Amino acid sequence: MLLGKKLGMTQVYSEKGDVVPVTVVEAGPCYVTQVNEKSIQIGFGAAKKVNKPMAGHLKELKVKYLKEFKVGNAADYKVGQELKADLFKAGDKLKVAGTSIGKGTAGTVKRHHFHRGPMSHGSKSHRIPGSIGAGTTPGRVEKGTRMSGRMGNERVTVKGLKVVRVENEKNLILISGAVPGPGNNLLEIYKA
Amino acid sequence: MKIINEIEKAQAKTGVPAFNVGDTVRVTSKIQEGGKERLQAFEGIVLKRQGKATRETFLVRKIVMGVGVERIFPINSPLIDRIQVVKSGKVRRAKLYYMRKLTGGAATRIEEAEAKPVKEGA
Numbered sequence: 001m002l003l004g005k006k007l008g009m010t011q012v013y014s015e016k017g018d019v020v021p022v023t024v025v026e027a028g029p030c031y032v033t034q035v036n037e038k039s040i041q042i043g044f045g046a047a048k049k050v051n052k053p054m055a056g057h058l059k060e061l062k063v064k065y066l067k068e069f070k071v072g073n074a075a076d077y078k079v080g081q082e083l084k085a086d087l088f089k090a091g092d093k094l095k096v097a098g099t100s101i102g103k104g105t106a107g108t109v110k111r112h113h114f115h116r117g118p119m120s121h122g123s124k125s126h127r128i129p130g131s132i133g134a135g136t137t138p139g140r141v142e143k144g145t146r147m148s149g150r151m152g153n154e155r156v157t158v159k160g161l162k163v164v165r166v167e168n169e170k171n172l173i174l175i176s177g178a179v180p181g182p183g184n185n186l187l188e189i190y191k192a
Numbered sequence: 193m194k195i196i197n198e199i200e201k202a203q204a205k206t207g208v209p210a211f212n213v214g215d216t217v218r219v220t221s222k223i224q225e226g227g228k229e230r231l232q233a234f235e236g237i238v239l240k241r242q243g244k245a246t247r248e249t250f251l252v253r254k255i256v257m258g259v260g261v262e263r264i265f266p267i268n269s270p271l272i273d274r275i276q277v278v279k280s281g282k283v284r285r286a287k288l289y290y291m292r293k294l295t296g297g298a299a300t301r302i303e304e305a306e307a308k309p310v311k312e313g314a
Contacts, residue, residue: 010196011247013203017222017271024196172195 001069002027002083003044004173006098006185012164012174022164022174025096027189029171030083031061034068040077041068044186065186085171088191092163095190098180102153112146156180159192200246205268213238213288214281214302219252219265220273231273234263237281237302239288253291255299260292279304 004027011019034041034057043063050062061080071077088094108114108129117125129148133141158179165174179187211217218235236254239262243249246268253262265272281302291299 008193008196010200012199013268013270016224017269019266019269024199026195170195174199 001042001071001188001190002085002087003030003042003065003067004028004187004189005045006179006181006183006187007172008183009178014164020164020176021178022176023179025173025175025179025187025189027088027171027173028082028084031063032077032079032081032083033058033061033063033066035074035077035079036068038072038074039068039070040074041066042083067188069188084168085166085173086168088163088166088173088189090163090165093192094161094163094175095157095159095192096161096175096179096187097155097157097190098185098187100152100154100156100180101182103151105149106151107148108146111148111151114146161192197245203268204246205270205272207274208267209275209277211238211275211277212280213240213286214283215277216279216281216302217252218276218278219263220276221265221269222271222273235278236261236263237288237291237300239291240286260299 004025007024007026009021009023011021014020028044030042030044032040033043043058043061043066045064047062047064050058059080103110107127109116109127114129116127117123119126129146132145132147158177161179162176163173164176166172167174173189179185181187215238216236217238218233220231220233222229223232234252234254236252239251239253241248241250248267249264250267251262251264253260255261279302281304283302
């Protein structure tokens with residue numbers, strides 16, 4: 001697993017000549033900052049400033065983001081070890097997690113894919129949610145009823161993405177399809 | 193953005209001729225058939241060019257046995273063997289969608305452009 005930064009999307013040609021939409025991710029270099037019994041902590045990104053407590057933890061490494069990952073073989077890692085994009089190769093299946101784009105207050109049509117009502121013929125129920133429950137029994141709205149509200153800006157994981165190309169010198173991974181979030185988004189990349 | 197531009201630039205093909213909407217072009221593409229590769233030509237009028245940089249595509253239309261056939265090619269596709277400009281046309285639109293409604297001779301005819309001074313690059 002690695003931490004990475006989403007750079008944006010473009011398209012490349014496959015060997016067969018097909019156009020493949022890809023997300024370009026700057027993956028690594030990451031550094032192992034701590035080794036625990038069953039997990040390792042990984043740091044990524046150059047930090048401009050490191051405060052005293054952080055500097056004590058990181059020693060010489062100056063990283064911006066820290067993230068702990070569960071691993072089966074934690075003893076195989078050493079503090080300060082460099083992890084780079086060459087962990088992955090073309091054809092690998094990935095799992096990518098990140099923070100999705102915040103959509104603000106969104107209605108039920110956009111947030112929960114409710115159907116909308118007719119737009120004409122006297123209808124006024126264009127995008128309203130409709131009924132939110134029964135009558136006197138139960139006499140309240142069920143917990144967890146899907147309604148409008150804040151959408152996005154939450155952790156999203158996309159599974160089964162494919163690595164199209166890895167550029168080791170630049171630490172770039174080209175992933176087929178889209179990954180969560182806007183450009184410059186911090187991503188966790190796992191081998192699926 | 194810089195890195196993405198580099199990735200896109202690396203896919204640019206050289207030797208793509210300059211052509212415009214209204215030109216008649218002959219696109220020779222490679223086709224895989226039963227493990228063998230052969231070439232197939234598609235000749236018609238360019239109705240539009242769209243997209244930027246190396247993502248650009250163009251739409252070619254021709255009439256086959258009275259039926260209009262359109263194909264979209266990515267300009268930098270490795271499957272395109274070569275593009276030849278057969279005729280250059282004189283048009284007043286950027287997108288020639290009106291050609292779809294034309295029948296008979298009008299559907300395949302475009303007034304030929306006078307020889308323009310060739311622009312560098314393009």
